[in-house]
Amino acid sequence: MTKPKTLFDKIWDAHVVKQKEGYPDVLFIDRHFIHEVTSPQAFDGLRKRNIPVFNTKRTTATADHNVPTKDQHLPIKEALSRHQVETLRKNCAEFGIELYDLGHPFQGIVHIIGPELGLTLPGMTIVCGDSHTSTHGAFGNIAFGIGTSEVEQVLATQCVLQYKPKTMRIEVNGNPGRGVLAKDIILYIISKISASGATGYFVEYAGSAIEALSMEARMTICNMSIEMGARGGLIAPDETTFNYIRGRKFAPQGEAFEQQVKQWKQLKTDEGAAYDKVLTYDAADIAPMITYGTNPGMGIRVTDRIPTAEELKEISEKTSFSKSLEYMGLEPGTSLLGQPVDYVFIGSCTNARIEDLRLVASIVKGKKKSPNVEVWVVPGSKQVEEQARKEGLDKIFESAGFELRSPGCSACLGMNEDKIPAGKYCISTSNRNFEGRQGPKSRTFLASPLSAAAAAITGKVTDVRELL
């Protein structure tokens, strides 16, 4: 009998072109996504070496990080940003790569469009010059972020050189309580294992609480794998996965699809396969979560107090802890409930899919935002935006005083026009609360779309369960 394998090992092993003693594995990449920020230097490399793209059909491009979310039909105002997007256009035309540019009906945040177009499928290897490529792992594939030198490797050879990471299984069982979303589950996990706790590992999420999630919620979970240091995270595909993929634009259709499903059903970890590490959590312990510090591991249940330095496990973390609280303008040992916020950002590859927007709308319907907050709702893609309008969510947002913008990364990363001003507090559905992430000196509270919506109504950090 062959040795039982984890799902991760099965997919990895099936993609190794060459293995050589002392060398990293040569890993074949099925699907490559690129965007304007991390690709220009890679194309330059191809030009310098005078080589073409290895297989243009395996790469798809979009513009998302450095684009405005207002007046997208007009030329980009800021010269450097405009140049970067134009460079992407020029490179895609020159090398023959499909580009979903601003204004295209498929444009959007790279990790949102891949799945919604059926480009992201089970069993694949997927890379992108962006750490949240882990999002795609929700479909049962190996997806991870790479640097620009590696983008060049993939363009040139459709392969990357990689060392096989260790495997970790994170199981969440049971029923999460009221008002607890996938975002809360993952923020809870990260708060338990820290921002570096999974470095060197590839995570498989499992357990009844994970299986019960929709595809969009599973994407939220896998998306934040990188925030605990993991290369990526994946979830074994099941009927939920197949139903999501069925009929998507670039997915196999008809009989071909049914054949694929038969193969995809094999994509699971064998009974008795060994992981390097296994962690188990009870969903009942999870409540709506919020971060108080400047890395995503600094999260608490919204009803808990911020810890004090004495309560920290590792003494070495104390300096970083005080520096972090000072940056945030918060006191150790206090509660965040009632803390006023200035901005609410609903968007990013973590939480800007249609289900997220529906959840937000379900809470704000018929209500108005608090006058002290500015609220931005930034859909993850053109298709999400269209769908939201079709369902009349735009009207709900409008009458609540929320601003519905055009798709892009927006205030997730403080690169484009959308930035949170210095010293202001933003409750955000994105994935990083690093110093200055949303703009110089901006202060971020990471939370779920429901918690963000609740704060939009009350103007302060709120336990969303009070509004349900």
Add this chain to the structure above:
Amino acid sequence: MSKEKFITLQSTAVPLAVENIDTDQIIPARFLKATTREGFGENLFRDWRYDVDGKPKAEFVLNKSTFSGKILVAGKNFGCGSSREHAAWALYDYGFRVIISSFFADIFKNNALNNALLPVQVSDAFLKNIFSAIEKNPSAIIEVNLENQFVKLPDGAKESFEINPYKKACMINGYDDIDYLLSLNSEIKEFDLTQ
């Protein structure tokens, strides 16, 4: 394409005893708009180095004339967060050739190695020794020997570090991964057809 070769380095070092330094701190997103690899050093640690008006912050280590050198010594989990290779480019462009920490984030480590910037992982205890050696004497010369894989302090204290043999050979010879991958072109083409 050949890169700068790295065999051994003796230099003073710059201490930055902060943990979890993410790539957004190393180079904030708003400075990622360039389409070339050069010039990012100017904005290295931008928001720690300069205030909002662009004035240097005297208390930040890169602005202190006491400390300089080609080695940056930093707290654990260096380079976490965004995969931006610009972080490695910025450190290199500024003049660093070695980063010493007790733990590195995965993607950053790869990015650094792909850009002739050597990430050296030492134990927590040895990291502490390095910090105190620099504190005691900012002109302390630290030796980073890639060939024999050790870091040595002026008092003779030494610790060895690990590096994958393939990556070590690339650093020492100034090769990069694409040279190797391109040599496998026909094997990869065949593989592609089976997918």
